[in-house]
Amino acid sequence: MKKTILLIFLLLFGFLTLFMSSSVLFDWFGIRAKEGxxxxxxxxxxxxxxxxxxxxxxxxxxxxxxxxxxxxxSLIILVLAYIGLFIHINNGGIFETKTVGAMAFRILVSALFLYIITKISKK
Structure with a gap:
């Protein structure tokens, strides 16, 4: 049961992440302008x-x-990107404040997914 729930959340989070990030990267549906x-x-x-x-x-x-x-x-990539974000900010790079919180949230969710899969696989 836990495995199915994890699978569903990973699929939802994965597809949502792909949709939103590719929409910004490739300017689909005018989302890039909304992201600032x-x-x-x-x-x-x-x-x-x-x-x-x-x-x-x-x-x-x-x-x-x-x-x-x-x-x-993914956790390694996110942590390195988060460090890079702070370097970018300290060097005067432009950014949205929500990005800092969103990256922290994404790191926590990824760590939670890893924790759950580790617990499930031990059984």
Whole structure:
């Protein structure tokens, strides 16, 4: 049951992440203008993590032992991007304040996904 719930959340979060980040990157539906001063490397990091969430969902669905690996990679990418964001901000780069909170949220959600999959796989 927990595995199914995790799978659903990973799929939803992955597809939502892919949709929103690709909409900003490729200016679909006028979303880029609504995002304001976005930081391109943050959007690319989010897009890549969206792909990794979907790969993780596939691995969980297929009961693969490597299911944690994409989540670990996504956490590394997000933490490095978050550090890069603060370097960007300290160097006077333009950004949206909501990006700082959104990245913290994404890191926490990814860590929670990893924690849950680790607990499930130990059983």
């Amino acid at each position: 001063n976005f930081v391109p490397f943050i959007v690319w990091a989010n897009w890549l993590c969206g792909m990794l969430y979907l790969i993780t969902a596939y691995a969980i669905f297929k009961n693969k032992i490597w299911a944690k690996v994409p989540l670990i990679i």
